[in-house]
Amino acid sequence: HQTRMHASVDCVRFLLRQGMAFRGYDESENSKNQGNFLELLKFLENHNEDINNVTLYNALENQQMTAPEIQKDIVNASAIETTNDIINELGNDLFSILVDEARDISSKEQMAVALRFVNRAWCVIERFIGIMHVLSTTPLSLKMAIKALFSKYGLSLSSIRVTTRIPSSSNMRGEFGGLKENKSAHYIHYFAHQLLALVATAKNHVHVALLCNIVTNLLNIVETSCKRRDQLDKHAKHVFKELENNGLVTGKCLNQEIGLKRPGDTRWGSHYGTL
Structure with a gap:
């Protein structure tokens, strides 16, 4: 057995x-x-x-x-044992939390929670501890869900003394309805989301939108054709060979990108890489 x-x-x-x-x-x-x-x-x-x-x-x-x-x-x-090891690793130290909202394929509203803390080797550690189904995204509902998760693992909101990072849950920013009952906890919005909003706003400009459409069409033309992909691979091999023979120089903006990178909706930096 x-x-x-x-x-x-x-x-x-x-x-x-x-x-x-x-x-x-x-x-x-x-x-x-x-x-x-x-x-x-x-x-x-x-x-x-x-x-x-x-x-x-x-x-x-x-x-x-x-x-x-x-x-x-x-x-x-396995999940229980892994989470217990994370809680034991944290001990009684101070920590910050990262909370994000995510909707899965079943269209259920979910909340993911991760802990960030400094371990005994003075390394910043980030551990995922759970994902919970929430009926609503009101500040009180999210707060009670976090309290329930903390109670399950013996954690306390009073231990959040450094930073409370909440990527997309703007509802939790409230001074009284959210998690701000601890004066040492600070709300920090996830900066990358602001950059994504900046990308979306920039696309409202006619010339920027036209540029994005042209680049997307160019990617579609190349990637949907096996012959064009072969030509791109052939060119990449040629560039590698020239670099090895010192026929080309490399550096910033010089023969570094030899492939195509498609922009992602959740990766603001991918738009720069595509261009």
Whole structure:
């Protein structure tokens, strides 16, 4: 039983670390690909005789420890242990929090919370501790959600003495309705969001909007054609060869960018890279 448990836990740890999916489209016995979890477990089975003797088809059907519910239980246990290590690492030290709002594919409003603190080696550490579903984004609702999360892990709002960074939750800025009951906590808006707003505002100018459209169309023309991509790769190899032979010089704005970079809606710096 212990060997079987360790094998399943090792598979879960690997998939979590790599950020990979667990389940497969077809997990039946006749499937050629039963999903990452089962395929990884079979890989361990084929390379370890002790695991092979007690897992999958060599174990009783109700003791294989491969059911989706068991996988979820191991994931939840891993999350609890990881969070406990983070809380122990923090100890009684002061910290700041970073809060962001995010809506997933189910269109549920969610709130992600991370801690930032200085560890015993005087290194700035940033740890994600949880994501919570919130019914509304009012200051009181967000405040109560954070309090509930802190209560779960034995944290206190009074420990926030340095900075409270809240990237997009402008509702939490309120002096009385938000988290500002601690006089040592300071609200700092996420500066990159201001730069994104600046990019969006700049696109309202006719000439800037025209430039962005031309650049986007140029990227589409090159990236949708295999022949044009091949020409771009050929040019990149030529540039590399010339640089090695000292036929070209490199430096700021000189033969550094040899590929195409598409702008991202959430990365304000990507627009500069594209141009």
